Amino acid sequence: MALLLRTFTRQGTCLFRPQFGILCRHAVPMGTTANEEMNTFWAKNNKLNRPMSPHLTIYKWSMPMMMSITHRGTGVGLSGGISAFALLALVLPGNYPYYLDLIHSLSVGPALLSLAKFGIAFPVSYHTLNGIRHLFWDSGKGFKIPEVYRSGYVVIVLSILTSIAAIGYM
């Protein structure tokens, strides 16, 4: 009997008559999806003009939190940079070496040059290394809090080192 009930429940059907509604109660699944419920939540809050509770301003910032938003920030920044590059490639008249020579002729100076190289290398390096850290999490490893902090420090240190090494290269 229980087996019968379970089979029908899983398929979401109920072949019983109304007076056995008490059994059908278990066979009626949720009517809304999580997405629908979320949208209802936001629509109601927006309509009532409810203020948002303070969260980022009151919660104590931790290293994993900062690393996470930095990962997102570098990702968005790099993506924007690539899109900007692609757009310029489509729109600007000259070719790449022409514009590179243009930038060369500005004679920026070694300090600013190194800073610019670091400014490009660090986001790439950090996002890549933290991305590897993310992939480890995706495989299920490294979730213990000491491990999270340790891998985080490794990513930060390696990012800085590889970026500095990239400046020195060539």
Added chain:
Amino acid sequence: MAAIVRISSVCHRGGKLLFYRSSLLARPLVTQQKDQDRSYPLTARIHGSSSLRAAGSVSKAASLHWTGERVVSVLLLALGPAAYYFPGPAVDYSLAAALTLHGHWGIGQVLTDYVHGEPKIKMANAGLFLLSTVTFAGLCYFNYNDVGICKAVALLWSK
């Protein structure tokens, strides 16, 4: 009915409680069914079942999307050393594709997190799709008509 009777026979107090609770819960449903269940069978009125199946396929799509994101991430990771040791058109176009797709899906997640409300979500995703298309077109154009991504990075760094 029999299931509940059996439960109450196995565990007397708990079973009674279960019976009362479930019968109380079931009562509104029973009356609702009596009122509305006239013209069509009960199976059609399990309104949850169609959204349950839809939710199942949505869940499957989301799961595949997640896996796809990780696959592209690993591919992009491999393209790094590939671009360094084997620069050329094959890596150039692969980089264009992998970078654009990884960025598209990444920004998509950012939009999902911060944009709410059905029309705003649609607009934002449409804008992102346009941006990603232009990005991919621009990178391919650069690969075809100009020095290519690998050479561009090499030239930039030789400053």
